[in-house]
Amino acid sequence: MKLNLSQLEQYLSKAAWILKGPVDASDFKSYIFPLLFFKRISDVYDEEYKVAFEESGNDKNYASLKEFHRFIIPKDCHWNDVRETSVNVGVKIQYAIREIESANQEYLVGIFGDVQWSNKEKLSDELLNNLIEHFSQYSLSNSAVSADILGDAYEYLIKHFADLTNKKAGEFYTPRSVVHLMGQILDPKENESIYDPACGTGGMLIECLEHLKKFKLNPKTLKIYGQESNLTTSAIARINLFLHDAEDFHIVKGDTLSNPSFFEEDSLKTFDCVIANPPFSLKNWGNENWANDPFGRNIAGVPPKGNGDMAWVQHMIKSMSENGRMAVVLPHGVLFRKGVEGRIRKSLLELDLLETIIGLGPNIFYGTQLSPCILIFSKKKQKSKKNKVFFIDVSDQIRVGNAQNYLEPEHVQKIFNLYSEYKDVQNYTKAVSLEDIKDNEYNLSISLYVEKIIEDNLPSVKETLSNLKIAYNNVSEKEKKFQSLLKKIIS
Numbered sequence: 001m002k003l004n005l006s007q008l009e010q011y012l013s014k015a016a017w018i019l020k021g022p023v024d025a026s027d028f029k030s031y032i033f034p035l036l037f038f039k040r041i042s043d044v045y046d047e048e049y050k051v052a053f054e055e056s057g058n059d060k061n062y063a064s065l066k067e068f069h070r071f072i073i074p075k076d077c078h079w080n081d082v083r084e085t086s087v088n089v090g091v092k093i094q095y096a097i098r099e100i101e102s103a104n105q106e107y108l109v110g111i112f113g114d115v116q117w118s119n120k121e122k123l124s125d126e127l128l129n130n131l132i133e134h135f136s137q138y139s140l141s142n143s144a145v146s147a148d149i150l151g152d153a154y155e156y157l158i159k160h161f162a163d164l165t166n167k168k169a170g171e172f173y174t175p176r177s178v179v180h181l182m183g184q185i186l187d188p189k190e191n192e193s194i195y196d197p198a199c200g201t202g203g204m205l206i207e208c209l210e211h212l213k214k215f216k217l218n219p220k221t222l223k224i225y226g227q228e229s230n231l232t233t234s235a236i237a238r239i240n241l242f243l244h245d246a247e248d249f250h251i252v253k254g255d256t257l258s259n260p261s262f263f264e265e266d267s268l269k270t271f272d273c274v275i276a277n278p279p280f281s282l283k284n285w286g287n288e289n290w291a292n293d294p295f296g297r298n299i300a301g302v303p304p305k306g307n308g309d310m311a312w313v314q315h316m317i318k319s320m321s322e323n324g325r326m327a328v329v330l331p332h333g334v335l336f337r338k339g340v341e342g343r344i345r346k347s348l349l350e351l352d353l354l355e356t357i358i359g360l361g362p363n364i365f366y367g368t369q370l371s372p373c374i375l376i377f378s379k380k381k382q383k384s385k386k387n388k389v390f391f392i393d394v395s396d397q398i399r400v401g402n403a404q405n406y407l408e409p410e411h412v413q414k415i416f417n418l419y420s421e422y423k424d425v426q427n428y429t430k431a432v433s434l435e436d437i438k439d440n441e442y443n444l445s446i447s448l449y450v451e452k453i454i455e456d457n458l459p460s461v462k463e464t465l466s467n468l469k470i471a472y473n474n475v476s477e478k479e480k481k482f483q484s485l486l487k488k489i490i491s
Contacts, residue, residue, distance in 0.1 A: 001138065002145075003149070004149070005149050005153060005156075007138075008145065008153035008156075009156050011134075011137070011138065012153055012156070012157045012160075013157075013160060014134060015032050015035075015131060015134055016160070018127070018131050018134055019031060019127070022122050022123065022124070022127060023122060023123075025161070026161075028161055029157075029158070029161050031115060032157065033113075033154075033235075033236050034112040034115065034235075035093075035135055036135070036140075037111070037112070037242065037243070038079060038093075038096070038097060038100075039079050039136075039140050040140045041071050041073070042080070043079070043140045044140075044141055045069055045078070048070070049064070049068070051068070052065070071103075071104050071107070071108065072100075073100060073103070074102075077095070077096040077097075079136075081096065082132060083132050083133075087125060088125070089125045089132070090120065090123050090128055091118045094117040097112040097117075098112075100112075110231070111235050113231065113235045113236075114232070147245035148245075151206065151243045151244035151245070154239075154240055155176070155203065174203055174277045175407060177364075177408065177409070177411070177412050178365075178372075178407060179203050179204050180412055181412045181415055182327040182329070183207035183208055183210070183211045183275075184416050185356075185374075185416065186208070186273045186325055186326075188208045188211055188212065189212075190212065190221040190222070191221045191222075191223075192273060193222075193223040193273070193321075194208045194222055194225065194272070194273045195226070195262070195269075195271035195275070195319055196225075196276050197226075197227050197256040197260070197274075197278065197312070198229075198276045198278040198312070199276075200233055200237065200277070201236045201240055202236070202237035202241055202251065204276065205226055205237070205241065205249070206241070206246075208222060209224075209246055219245075219246070220245075220247045222248065224241065224246060224249035224250070225249070225251075225269070225271065226251045227260070227261050228252075229253070230253075231253050234253040237251045256315065257308060257315060258286045260295060268318055268319055270318075270320060270321040271324060272321050272323065272325070274319050274320055274325075274328075275328070276327075278312040278328070278329075278330075280330070280368065280370070280372075281306075281309055281331060282308035282309075282311075283308070284306075285303075286308075287302055287304065287305045287311070290303070290311065296318065297311075297318045299347070299348075300345075300347035300348045300351075301340060303341065303344060304339070304341065307337075309341070310334065312328065313330070313334070313375070314344075314348075316328055317348075317351075317377060320377070320379050321379070322379055322380075323379060324378075324379045325376070325377065325378045327374060327375070327376050327377075328374070328375050328377075329374055330373055331373070332359070332370070332373050332445075334373070335373065335443070336443050336444065349389070349434060349442055350434075352386060353377045353378065354375065354376075355378045355381055355390060356374075356375075356376040356391075356392065356419060357376075357390070357391050357446060358376070358415065359391075359446040360373060360374065360395065360407070361394070361396065361397060361398035362405060363404055363405045364398060364406065371395060373446075385422070387434045387435075388431050388433055389434070389437060389444070390419075390431050390432075391429065391431075391449045392415065392450075393428055393446045393447070393452070394411070397414060398411065427450070427451075428450065430450045432449045436449075
């Protein structure tokens with residue numbers, strides 16, 4: 001049976017519902033994602049085995065050769081082996097996934113996270129059996145579910161958990177519309193390298209893959225790198241990339257600001273595209289070591305201990321190749337905060353790497369009502385953009401919701417068009433010289449440069465009173481008709 005996206009979404013949501021009660025909603029992802037991946041690789045293994053078995057004239061040994069399989073599944077560690085277990089199911093799951101990791105050390109070490117599946121107080125045999133049986137309803141082989149559809153369903157589940165848990169899960173989830181906008185702006189090409197130093201569940205890296213697919217380019221040529229401090233989240237990112245059929249990728253657990261993971265000889269590795277939504281205003285990020293940073297990332301100064309925003313920016317700039325470009329989501333405060341951050345901002349502007357600032361609308365991110373901004377940097381600014389910063393105010397480009405606002409596809413397209421056209425548009429955009437920015441003491445508040453002109457289209461008092469009188473008469477007439485009808489019904 002070929003599964004469509006809607007069926008997969010329902011299928012995955014039901015898995016979350018089974019866990020409800022013993023497991024906190026914020027932890028659903030730690031259990032569901034590993035099982036989903038376990039089921040996927042087992043079904044793909046069976047599919048690969050069947051093809052090799054038939055091609056070899058039913059030779060079991062031949063069909064089992066590792067050359068025919070992307071991943072090795074050791075004896076007694078297949079999904080079906082777990083499914084046949086009725087007692088101590090968690091112990092069996094734990095054994096199977098650890099053996100799979102051990103047998104595929106080049107790719108899968110740590111990918112299943114650190115959940116204690118054997119904890120019967122939280123995960124009874126009955127609950128795990130129900131969960132295993134639920135996942136067993138469908139095959140997740142390549143012939144049953146394409147990587148694109150499975151990847152989309154996986155992304156849906158990540159968003160679903162963000163919805164369920166709001167702030168806690170939302171720490172790892174950037175709205176898809178924002179990610180899509182950033183991917184459009186960076187415009188990654190075949191054979192380029194992509195880096196996210198705060199990659200979360202890998203959404204921005206996936207967007208770069210999808211961008212190439214959109215233009216009929218080969219996404220498998222991308223070289224993908226990411227670092228994430230949370231173990232479970234970094235594992236989810238790796239699963240996410242596998243499910244989206246990525247090949248050349250490296251996701252590492254670790255603290256990027258304290259211990260960056262990617263190097264070329266004695267220097268930080270550099271990349272063609274650098275993209276991130278790092279934690280906003282991170283406290284205790286390690287500023288005590290920044291003044292003598294061994295990687296040379298203090299190019300503009302040492303950010304304050306209680307706010308790591310400018311540390312992320314400098315790390316990302318240092319990670320750009322000679323032709324590199326960069327997009328980063330940050331709180332608006334980076335545009336105008338004074339003191340140390342103001343001096344860093346001045347130094348960065350003098351490097352003339354900042355190309356564009358995009359001010360987004362409020363309350364579009366999970367867990368915060370702040371209005372974020374996107375900063376675009378380029379190592380090779382076009383001649384027409386040198387010694388300028390392009391300001392884009394699109395704070396009105398939102399659909400207002402009850403608890404949260406939304407950046408819809410039409411808003412994304414309008415923002416991208418404004419960015420691409422690079423011309424002054426009343427109420428929305430302004431290209432500003434560095435000299436003018438200097439005159440404002442290097443303050444980058446968008447409202448200083450993009451003036452919002454509010455047109456007065458309000459009716460006159462006389463017109464308003466006339467309209468009110470007409471409306472009153474209409475209501476009175478309808479009231480009379482209603483009363484007349486009511487009398488007839490009663491009598």
